[in-house]
Amino acid sequence: MSTLFRHLPSVAQVLAGLDADPDIAALPRPLVKEQINDFLDICREEIRSGVIVDAAALALPALMPRLTAFVRARSRPHFRRVLNATGVVIHTNLGRSVLARAAMEAVAEACAHYSNCEFDLTTGKRGSRYSHVEKILCDITGAEAALVVNNNAAAVLIMLETLARGREVIVSRGQLVEIGGSFRIPDVMAKSGAILREVGATNRTHIQDYERAIGDETAALMRVHTSNFRMVGFTKEVSLPEMRALGDRYGLPVIEDLGSGTLCDLAGHGLPGEPTVQQVVAQGADVVSFSGDKVLGGPQAGIIVGRKEYVERIKRNPLNRAVRIDKMTLAALEATLRLYLDMDTARREVPTLRMITASQDSLRSKARRLADAVRAELGDTAGVAMRKGFSRVGGGAFPEYDLPGTLVSVDVAGISAESLREALLNTDPPLVARIEDDTFLLDPRTLASSELKLAAGALRQAVDTIKDKS
Incomplete structure (x- = not known):
């Protein structure tokens, strides 16, 4: 056994042999040395266990195919294409939506060069990063104003923290959903400082349930789209127009968390008529949030649209700095939204919609x-x-x-x-x-x-x- 150990090549010999492979030669030297040492440790263990009994199997030419494959496999980036x-x-x-080609090109452009991320090319002074997507979001959805943060959970958090911190938000018990990763609407609400006021039964909630719960501490009425589950049978939820009328009667804003959200009506493709963002805005929701990387088919983002007075308050919240999006997300989102200016183009060019x-x-x-x-x-x-x-x-x-x-x-x-x-x-x-x-x-x-x-x-x-x- 000791004789076999002496036949193992040195790290320097292995490095010299691997230099002939241009892909491995381009890798950082410390990384390659680490993988070589790990491979040689495996060989030592195989000697001890009797897997390798012939010194010829330890010659560098004999080891090289297996060693090369080992180093290649172990040196791959951890974050990889699948x-x-x-x-x-x-x-x-697996990363949710695949970006459209236009969005990928926009990201590459944003990464390779300086940009007007927060620079106003009209005035030559500091600008707002949200200006790149706010107008197009308003044009598509019909909203008065828009804001984008890093995901929809952050959007719900900052909406509630701005509009209802320390006060009550009324939500139907049947809409207190849990989404992936054990994130629950009540937990997000608690983090925002808003106080949850549940109304109705699990399967049925009436407009009277909301009205009876309204008091001096009520800050808003909230609807949560049950994106990842459905209740069937003896069920009832209050419609947005009913909620809007109640909000008007008591001077309360109506918040709608659409979850996945969609800008494109998919009813003609074998799917049920999910409410589009445009429909929800038109029906009177004051503030609406939805995801950018789900049915919309763009980058991860939490999109907030709605009435200007509320969206402007959210923009001024210091928390906005902590949940803002970066230049790559901005570039990808704008490019994706531009495709939605024509729905036929969106269905053809946005991979999520196309699939x-x-x-x-x-x-x-x-x-x-x-x-x-x-x-x-x-x-x-x-x-x-x-x-x-x-x-x-x-x-x-x-x-x-x-x-x-x-x-x-x-x-x-x-x-x-x-x-x-x-x-x-x-x-x-x-x-x-x-x-x-x-x-x-x-x-x-x-x-x-x-x-x-x-x-x-x-x-x-x-x-x-x-x-x-x-």
Whole structure:
């Protein structure tokens, strides 16, 4: 054993050997040395355990293929591209919405150069970063004013902190939702300093419940869109027009948290008629908040629109400094919103909308191309078939509605669906799919056409890795 240890190459020898690989040579030297030491430690453990018994296996040429693969894999950035074959369009764990090309180009421009982020090119003096998106938001939604913060939870927080700190906000008990990551509306409200006043029953709330709760300490009436769940059966909620009339009668603002929010009516695409931001503004909500990176299909942001008197107060809140957006978000959001100036353009150019509204014919065609690519990679070792199935919008939007489409099933002889799923997490790039009834499935809805061959290649990598280990 001691003889085998002496045959291990030195770190300097390995470094010299790796310098022939331009990708590895470009990596920071300390990082490469760390990976080499880790690899040599693995070799030492394999010697101790009897896995390596031949000195020839420790020669640098013999180690180099495995070592190169090890260093490449371990030196990859932790934050990486992933192929989404789950069929969940707005996949929170996979980064939510994919940006439109125009938004990506705007971000690159904002990062590569100085910009007029807070500089007024008309006066040559300090400007407002919100001016880049406020007008276009008002033009699209019909609101008097607009503000953007870093996410919708921050939008709700700053709205309540500004308009209701130390006072009561009346909310229906059936709307006290919990969103992903265990964030709850009552908790956000408590952090804002506003006092929650629950009214109604879990399943039914009437306008009289709100009216009876109004008192000297009431600051606002609030509606929360139950984005990620639905109650069915014997249920009732108060409509926005009813709430608006009650607010007018008592001089109270009406706040609407739309959650995901949408600027595009999707009722004609097999989805229910979710209220658009434009409709909510037109029906009289004083302040409305919604997300930028969900159905809207832009960057992470919390968008606030509404009456000027309330939005201006929110802008002046010192908390606004803590939750403001950066230049990259501004650039991506403006570019995305410009696409919404024409809804047909938005449906065509915004990837989230394009995936949600994809036709059955286009999905079948994409599934066929994906199946062909997988067969070309795996050959006779796998059974590849097309089948009807369903996708999901995701992101807490339309939780009980499925999007019909065409899936591709892959059955590799001798490899379980779960083993395949696990191996695909380590391919380059990783591929995330889904398993239903022990069947491994790829949903082409959430794969770009340019990613179909990449997905097939990832499957090839995964199958080869599993076979090598066995």
